[in-house]
Amino acid sequence: MTDHATDPATDAFVAHRNLLFTVAYEMLGSAADAEDVLQETWLRWAEVDLGQVQDQRAYLVRITTRQALNRLRSLKRRREAYVGQWLPEPVLTTPDVAEDVxxxxxxxxxxxxxxxxxxxxxxxxxxxxxAFDIGYDEIAGAVDKSPAAVRQIAHRARRHVDARRPRQAVSPSQTRAVVESFRQALNTGDPQHLLDVLAPQVVLLSDGGGVKKAALHPVVGARKVVRFYSGGTAKVEGRLTCDPTVVNGNPAFFMRLDGEIEGVMAVRVEDGRIAGLYFVRNPEKLTHLGSQTSLTLR
Structure with a gap:
């Protein structure tokens, strides 16, 4: 698209690209599928008569939402047959994402x-x-529902999410301290150090996609998580290390075996301890970690 940099349709698409990617990614949980949705959005946008478009941002979001919805319905069926735990595809995010709570x-x-x-x-x-504070009328046009129906759906979804929403994390400084302590515990492999930094009811979810070894079910409880981790590392031939990074705007670690990425482990901190661990090992979900991804709500 660089050959058409002065084309109004291209300029508008590029100006809103990060927003459109974020919309698609939050709907799909997959960077690869979000990229495909953006390609489909561009193809449809390129055919639009811009003279008839009053709000380009809203129009682009509507196209993206419709394409993402079509893909999400297909993905739902595939994920039901997924081997083991399914986790979102992690993306390496720019520093501003972590700063935007x-x-x-x-x-x-x-x-x-x-x-x-x-x-x-x-x-x-x-x-x-x-997430994007879009009006009910605009959403109605994107999902082919009446504004009244959208209000009801929004209320139902909000209640559902609020009942399951993770608790707010502690302060950034305390989070950094906990994450650093966890990193040291992982690198030393000291079971007691790990127990000290994990919440009693910590939950570990691991996603191998049927390709890499992973727990098929959630591992719940600090002692069980430590046994799972210690048992896995004991069978590893080579040097296993963890390096801090930020994925999806939150603390995480690159897990490396002899320098090669074996997976990404995102963490969730509550009350000064690690309360959630999300370990992605499926190779297909590690392809977007070579460069940072820009996300935005605006």
Whole structure:
């Protein structure tokens, strides 16, 4: 599209691209599918008569939402047959995402998993209304529902999410201290150090996609998590290390074996301890970690 930099349609699409990607990603939980949706959005946008468009941003969001909804309905069926735990595809995010508390929460692994429990239409309505503050009339046009129906769907989805929403994290400084302590515990492999930093009812979810070894079910409880981690590392041949990073606007670690990425482990902190661990090992979900992804709610 660089050859058409002066084309108004291209200029508008590029100006809103990060927003459109964020909309698609929050709806789908997959960076690869979000990229595909953006390609489909562009193809449809390129055919639009811009003279008939009053609000380009709203029009583009509507196209993106419709394409994402179509894809989400198909993905829902595939995920039902997924081997083991399904986790969102992590994206390496720019520093400004972590600094935006609202954005960081909306794209966190924990929140994305909550969104998975909604129906496709509920998810679209919730994301557009709660994350992007889009009006009910605009949402109605995107999901082919009446504004009154959208209000009801939004209320139902909000109540559902609020009942499952992860608790707010502690202060950034305390979070950094806890994450650093956890990193040291992982690198030393000291079981007691791990127990000290994990919440008693910590939950570990791991996603191998049937390709890499992972727990098929959630591992609940600090002692069980430590046994799971210690048992896994004991069988590893080579040097296993963890390096801090930020995915989805939240603390995470690159887990490396002899320098090669074995997976990404995102963490959730509550009350000064690690309360949630999200370990993505499926190789297909590690392809977008070579460069940072820009996300935005505006």
């Amino acid at each position: 609202e954005l960081a929460e909306s794209v966190s692994m924990a929140m994305m998993l909550v969104l998975e429990t909604l129906s496709p239409t509920e998810r679209a309505v919730f994301v557009l209304r709660e």
